[in-house]
Amino acid sequence: MASEILRARYRLAELADPSRFREPLDIRGADPQRLLAQLRQMVLIRVAEEKIGDMVTAGAVRCPAHLGIGQEAVAVGISEHLRPTDRVFGAHRSHSHYFALGGDLDAILAEVLGKVTGCSRGMGGSMHLFDQPRGFYGSVPIVAGTVPLAVGAALAAKMDGNGDIAVAYFGDGAAEEGAVHESLNLASLFGWPVLFVVENNLFSSHLHVSLRQPAESVARFAQAHCIDAEVVDGNDVVAVSRAAKRLVDAARAGKGPGFLEAVTYRWRGHVGPREDIDVGVNRSVDLASWKKRDPVRRLADALVAAGAMRPDELDGVYGETRERVEAAWRRAEAAPYPADAELLRCVYAE
Amino acid sequence: MSRLAYGDGIRHAFEHLLERYANVFVIGQGLWSPWYVGNSMTDLDKRFGRERVIDTPVSELACTGAAVGASLCGYRPIVVHPRVDFMLYCMDAVVNQAAKWSHMLGGQAHPAVTIRGIVNRGGEQGAQHSQALHAWFAHVPGLRVVLPYSPRDARDLLVASVLCDDPVVYVDDRWLYGLEEDAAPIAERDLREIGPRVVRDGADVTLVGASYSTHLCLQAAEMLARSGVSAEVVDLRVIAPLDPSAVVASVRKTRRLVAVDGSWSTCGLAGEVIASVVERLEPGVLAAAPARVTLPAASAPTSKPLEDAYYPTVDDVAAAALGRVGARALAARGRQR
Numbered sequence: 001m002a003s004e005i006l007r008a009r010y011r012l013a014e015l016a017d018p019s020r021f022r023e024p025l026d027i028r029g030a031d032p033q034r035l036l037a038q039l040r041q042m043v044l045i046r047v048a049e050e051k052i053g054d055m056v057t058a059g060a061v062r063c064p065a066h067l068g069i070g071q072e073a074v075a076v077g078i079s080e081h082l083r084p085t086d087r088v089f090g091a092h093r094s095h096s097h098y099f100a101l102g103g104d105l106d107a108i109l110a111e112v113l114g115k116v117t118g119c120s121r122g123m124g125g126s127m128h129l130f131d132q133p134r135g136f137y138g139s140v141p142i143v144a145g146t147v148p149l150a151v152g153a154a155l156a157a158k159m160d161g162n163g164d165i166a167v168a169y170f171g172d173g174a175a176e177e178g179a180v181h182e183s184l185n186l187a188s189l190f191g192w193p194v195l196f197v198v199e200n201n202l203f204s205s206h207l208h209v210s211l212r213q214p215a216e217s218v219a220r221f222a223q224a225h226c227i228d229a230e231v232v233d234g235n236d237v238v239a240v241s242r243a244a245k246r247l248v249d250a251a252r253a254g255k256g257p258g259f260l261e262a263v264t265y266r267w268r269g270h271v272g273p274r275e276d277i278d279v280g281v282n283r284s285v286d287l288a289s290w291k292k293r294d295p296v297r298r299l300a301d302a303l304v305a306a307g308a309m310r311p312d313e314l315d316g317v318y319g320e321t322r323e324r325v326e327a328a329w330r331r332a333e334a335a336p337y338p339a340d341a342e343l344l345r346c347v348y349a350e
Numbered sequence: 351m352s353r354l355a356y357g358d359g360i361r362h363a364f365e366h367l368l369e370r371y372a373n374v375f376v377i378g379q380g381l382w383s384p385w386y387v388g389n390s391m392t393d394l395d396k397r398f399g400r401e402r403v404i405d406t407p408v409s410e411l412a413c414t415g416a417a418v419g420a421s422l423c424g425y426r427p428i429v430v431h432p433r434v435d436f437m438l439y440c441m442d443a444v445v446n447q448a449a450k451w452s453h454m455l456g457g458q459a460h461p462a463v464t465i466r467g468i469v470n471r472g473g474e475q476g477a478q479h480s481q482a483l484h485a486w487f488a489h490v491p492g493l494r495v496v497l498p499y500s501p502r503d504a505r506d507l508l509v510a511s512v513l514c515d516d517p518v519v520y521v522d523d524r525w526l527y528g529l530e531e532d533a534a535p536i537a538e539r540d541l542r543e544i545g546p547r548v549v550r551d552g553a554d555v556t557l558v559g560a561s562y563s564t565h566l567c568l569q570a571a572e573m574l575a576r577s578g579v580s581a582e583v584v585d586l587r588v589i590a591p592l593d594p595s596a597v598v599a600s601v602r603k604t605r606r607l608v609a610v611d612g613s614w615s616t617c618g619l620a621g622e623v624i625a626s627v628v629e630r631l632e633p634g635v636l637a638a639a640p641a642r643v644t645l646p647a648a649s650a651p652t653s654k655p656l657e658d659a660y661y662p663t664v665d666d667v668a669a670a671a672l673g674r675v676g677a678r679a680l681a682a683r684g685r686q687r
């Protein structure tokens with residue numbers, strides 16, 4: 001059956017097999033200082049999200065919080081090649097996208113608490129983040145809602161003519177929305193400089209990709225729209241970074257859009273901090289396996305093996321980061337809520 | 351009579367329909383997850399099979415359009431959208447297709463499809479996960495729009511919606527799922543015969559609501575009774591096509607009207623209720639200007655203190671009613687002088 005042949009062509013194979021890619025990353029040719037910085041950034045994302053998750057459990061965080069623990073390498077690897085004049089758009093699971101652009105720790109923690117010092121001034125919570133000065137144009141929870149917006153930001157970038165690009169982060173589930181397909185066609189047809197990034201974590205809330213799509217790899221849609229694509233292990237920051245560099249450089253050089261599919265896995269439930277069970281799915285066997293493909297530990301192991309890091313240094317990084325996050329958390333807690341008058345402000349431009 | 355909760359009522363309607371009508375099927379997001387749509391669909395897939403209870407990709411337009419298509423071929427599908435906000439991707443299927451096919455093709459095609467949208471707000475979900483857009487659908491001729499308040503209506507009006515030959519947008523509210531009442535067994539009703547009804551008698555002011563806002567009206571009526579004000583409450587139930595006669599009759603009696611809606615004012619349900627009443631009353635019947643209690647003209651905020659200030663409360667409804675009654679008292683005093 002032809003469909004079987006096509007299905008096989010778009011299988012993710014070992015990229016989706018958590019018994020593979022557990023060894024230290026191959027970091028030959030990469031700058032160890034840069035990798036150390038990436039490691040610190042991934043640890044910051046993880047520790048901050050762990051804190052947010054704990055605070056959901058404690059009842060201090062009340063907004064829906066979609067944690068990307070386990071997926072940190074994707075945004076970190078990509079953001080390496082971005083600059084503040086680029087235009088990055090996210091979705092419901094976007095803490096990592098914000099952090100990877102250098103987003104302020106205090107401002108995001110305050111935001112999830114609904115405080116006026118938050119990155120969206122306490123009007124958005126975890127699902128609505130903003131940091132335009134660093135290139136983060138916004139994240140919102142309507143699935144695929146920002147993908148066409150990123151395409152428009154790419155059009156604007158092309159008109160500006162400065163070589164800036166747009167980035168659209170979305171999930172494997174979002175690829176089921178018509179808006180994504182229209183966006184791919186439009187960007188490809190007109191050659192607008194947008195990098196489509198799919199974090200394929202194999203799930204859309206409670207449904208595995210096999211229950212939602214006839215084939216696993218979302219990059220097949222790039223092919224259908226003649227967009228240059230890469231499919232990588234999303235838990236390998238070096239591989240993500242290398243693929244992103246090629247596609248970002250091409251987009252900046254006027255060669256049109258690119259498509260990066262990063263295969264990964266979220267360690268927590270669809271929404272909220274629970275690991276064990278989520279929206280009715282028990283993923284414990286797979287999860288235990290995927291934790292062995294930890295993007296943080298694999299990079300740390302490689303750095304230790306290369307002599308760029310002491311064996312106990314990762315613990316130290318975690319320890320310092322935890323202190324930093326705790327201190328930021330205390331400041332966020334102490335900050336005020338928006339005044340009641342904010343309810344009716346900013347409905348229109350002021 | 352047995353106790354029936356709103357969420358269970360919806361589930362019982364699905365069970366009734368799937369059990370008795372082979373041409374009924376359900377399609378939408380979250381149908382295989384016990385967490386997604388409250389307790390309103392638990393285990394339907396296990397009981398009736400995943401061929402007839404179809405959990406879908408995140409593809410609101412295709413799923414809704416497919417349901418409309420199947421309805422043109424003899425099926426009576428129910429599409430489920432776990433949040434009204436997600437329905438914005440499927441507006442063409444609802445507004446340009448389902449609503450239009452009967453009239454546009456000379457009454458020969460009947461999209462007997464039910465589109466269930468759930469209002470699911472609060473919990474700091476914010477602007478894109480809180481909306482109640484029933485007025486948009488009510489604006490469009492060809493769609494019937496059903497907003498049940500009581501557990502029994504949640505059940506029986508869902509059954510009636512599905513058995514109706516027209517496209518129906520059925521909107522239920524997560525804030526009502528725990529509400530209970532004593533209810534008779536399921537009755538199959540003709541949706542065309544269902545309209546607004548008085549759910550509490552009163553003499554001084556008419557409070558009108560639908561879905562959760564009827565709940566607010568009834569609680570406000572209790573509160574008002576303690577201040578010596580007798581409020582009549584009308585539950586709209588079917589907001590399109592809207593039959594205002596029960597509201598008009600009530601206002602003729604009470605001479606005062608407060609329309610309550612869980613959405614915005616402009617071009618909204620509360621304004622429609624007031625206009626429908628006022629244009630049917632002789633000048634001079636009203637003893638006070640009608641009032642609307644609705645959301646402030648802003649998107650839903652997330653931060654808890656703002657969220658608390660955002661949604662209309664029982665106090666807001668009672669205050670609006672007292673304002674109407676107070677106006678009469680002031681006027682009476684004026685006349686005496």
Ligand SMILES: Cc1ncc(C[n+]2csc(CCOP(=O)(O)OP(=O)(O)O)c2C)c(N)n1
Pocket residue numbers: 092093141142143170171172173174175201203204205270379408410435436439
């Ligand atoms: C239009 C719309 N439909 C449905 C939802 C509910 N929803 C929120 S997240 C999500 C899953 C999306 O999966 P994916 O795109 O793979 O992202 P992930 O959660 O895996 O990061 C769904 C269905 C929504 N927010 N918006």
Ligand SMILES: [Mg+2]
Pocket residue numbers: 171172173199200201202203204205
């Ligand atoms: Mg996913």
